Structures are given as C-alpha cells and as structure tokens.
Amino acid sequence: MSDNDNSDTQHSDEIPADVQGDPEASEQETDAAEADGLEAELAKTKDQLLRTIAESENIRRRASRDVENAHKFAVEKLLNDLFPVLDSLEKAVETANQTEGASAIAEGVELSLKMFVSTLEKSGVVQIDPLGEPFDPQQHEAMAMVPNPDAEPNSVMEVMQKGYSLNERLVRAAKVIVTKAAES
Numbered sequence: 001m002s003d004n005d006n007s008d009t010q011h012s013d014e015i016p017a018d019v020q021g022d023p024e025a026s027e028q029e030t031d032a033a034e035a036d037g038l039e040a041e042l043a044k045t046k047d048q049l050l051r052t053i054a055e056s057e058n059i060r061r062r063a064s065r066d067v068e069n070a071h072k073f074a075v076e077k078l079l080n081d082l083f084p085v086l087d088s089l090e091k092a093v094e095t096a097n098q099t100e101g102a103s104a105i106a107e108g109v110e111l112s113l114k115m116f117v118s119t120l121e122k123s124g125v126v127q128i129d130p131l132g133e134p135f136d137p138q139q140h141e142a143m144a145m146v147p148n149p150d151a152e153p154n155s156v157m158e159v160m161q162k163g164y165s166l167n168e169r170l171v172r173a174a175k176v177i178v179t180k181a182a183e184s
Helices: 003-014 024-073 076-098 105-124
Strands: 125-128 140-147 155-160 163-166 169-172 176-182
Touching: 076 105, 076 163, 076 169, 105 125, 140 155
Parallel strands: 140 176
Antiparallel strands: 125 163, 155 176, 163 169
C-alpha cells in the first residue's frame, strides 16, 4: 500500500460516526418523525370527529325542539281569529243581562260561551282575566291609568278585553285600566 492509501484510510477513520451518517439511525429518526406526524394527524381527525358528532347531536336536539314547538303552538293563528268571537259572545251576554226580558237569551249565550272557553282550555288555552290583580306588563296592556283612592295603586281596575295564553305563552295581552295613586 502506498502512503496515499494509508492517508485516505486514516482520514476516513477520523470522521465521527454521526457525521458519516449511520443509515440505520437515519431511518429510525425518519420513522419517529413520520410516527409523530401520523399521531398528530390522528389526534386532529379524532377531534374533528368528536366535533362533528357533537354538532349533529345539537342539530338533532334543535330540530326535535322545533318540531315540539310547532306542534305546541300550531293553532296560534286560529286562536287569534277566534278571540274576537269570544269577545262578541261576552258582549252578547253582558247586553242580554242588561236587557229586560232577555234572560233566556243571556243564559243560552252564556252556556255557549262557557262551552267554548272549556273547549279552548282542553287545548292548553288559558283565559287571563286580571280584575283586581296587580298590573303585570308581561300579561297586561294598560289602556289608561285612572286615579282611584279606594283601590290599590297599580292594580287592574277594569278589564276592557281579556287576554289569553297558549301553553304558558302569551297569545294576547289583556287590555286593562290601571289605578294610580290619587294626586295630592
């Protein structure tokens, strides 16, 4: 062997193993990096799946609630058309009671009115007749405020038109006259 051959051999022996590049170590590092990438992608996909499942569950609940409300309040438009009929029957009873010789008519109309209200109550409609109760802006619409020293301030003195609720949701507010404190 020549001196040149020895110097090449010596020179290659001086290069550290990590610089020379161990093919097996390099392959392990690549495999580890690939595994980390796959684990991150798996975690991301799992997160997306869980979010999708939660979102579909929320959509299902919302749709179920919407269908329930549609069934519960489907007759609201019909009720708004029927309330004037109730008002007319109440006025007919009131007028017949004030007219001499019309007691039989008053009795018949009053029975019809009671039957009508009873039928509505079976369907979840509740009549709001707040005479003498404290004024509630959630249930009542104040048409006027009148001073009355004999009545409690902010109480309903007169009901001009009864209110109605359907399954605990206000459909029509009662129109009322409210008392106010007497001015000094």
